[in-house]
């Protein structure tokens with residue numbers, strides 16, 4: 577698919593990949609040249625659908641970072657704005673050097689265990705899964721359709737958040753509910769953020785100077801959405817998100833684990849509808865529900881001023897995180913490393929400190945100075961006497977998606993092993 581093409585008298589080899597990582601209200605993007613892995617441009621559109629949308633574009637081939645503010649209505653408009661920014665750097669989507677567009681797709685259900693070239697049938701399946709990823713799959717679909725309209729001739733590849741977790745054993749993947757009902761409705765634990773868990777667990781092994789097959793790692797992906805995973809010898813054996821990205825850790829706006837009876841209780845006593853409870857648990861819970869803020873920077877600032885609600889929200893967040901760390905020690909038996917990643921995991925030293933406090937019994941001892949030091953590099957933050965390495969490993973979902981996308985389109989197949 578990416579064989580050299582002739583443009584006039586010039587032969588062009590397409591080696592560039594544009595990656596779109598569409599979240600519920602944001603798009604992160606990168607343009608990479610897979611010839612040498614270099615990044616040509618990167619950026620972020622945030623607060624999509626609000627009056628205060630913002631696009632930050634960084635050309636990495638020279639040129640200044642640019643910012644644009646003002647309403648961007650949806651993910652389609654966001655992608656068009658991104659295409660304009662790229663075009664003004666001479667990196668437009670019409671470039672013959674573009675080999676493919678890689679899309680993060682959050683829910684791939686059971687069918688997609690590998691990156692897949694998107695056609696109508698694939699898109700229909702992603703659409704069918706909207707009810708189990710209501711904040712994410714619709715944004716992914718709009719991103720794909722807009723990209724298809726801009727470059728109908730290019731292969732578009734879906735890289736699924738769920739794919740890395742398909743190795744989970746049945747004991748971890750099944751809920752303890754009636755088997756016929758579960759199977760009829762494909763109710764099971766799928767897990768998400770898989771591209772990040774895969775990338776970070778591999779980078780952690782590298783940081784330890786080992787092969788992924790030699791190490792057991794607990795990955796803590798703490799962004800606005802948050803999930804933990806237990807990775808044994810490079811394969812996921814458990815993760816905290818389930819049928820949907822609602823289960824597990826306390827998140828920016830999501831409750832994480834909750835007694836399912838809360839749902840019917842609210843239906844009965846508060847006469848709330850299923851949609852209202854869905855919105856409550858997905859959008860008005862977690863840190864924002866507990867204290868009104870979902871940004872960890874703001875929560876820490878309030879705590880420093882003595883704000884008790886912010887402190888309680890932080891404590892609940894940390895309590896849940898520590899429970900999962902303990903659980904994954906039991907799941908894995910032997911743990912070689914714990915890796916913190918994503919916006920909170922990479923930047924919030926107080927979260928890492930509180931999560932690792934008084935865990936010497938587990939072989940976990942933080943080095944306070946290493947933990948507090950700021951860096952964009954993957955690094956060890958445990959003390960030398962700790963048996964288990966603690967690491968901060970910046971995630972790079974875009975690079976991982978670009979590599980999987982390029983490997984697939986150059987192989988010429990429709991779907992392939994990552």
Ligand SMILES: Nc1ncnc2c1ncn2[C@@H]1O[C@H](COP(=O)(O)OP(=O)(O)O)[C@@H](O)[C@H]1O
Pocket residue numbers: 599602798799800801828870871872873918919920923924
């Ligand atoms: N310097 C920082 N200190 C603490 N938290 C931070 C910092 N920078 C970012 N964050 C947190 O990271 C979150 C975003 O993480 P990110 O991984 O980008 O999330 P997502 O991909 O889900 O949008 C923000 O909501 C904020 O809470």
Ligand SMILES: CC(=O)OP(=O)(O)O
Pocket residue numbers: 599600682712737768769799800801802821
């Ligand atoms: C699946 C998920 O929660 O993704 P995000 O963290 O981007 O919201």
Ligand SMILES: [Mg+2]
Pocket residue numbers: 599799800918
């Ligand atoms: Mg994210």
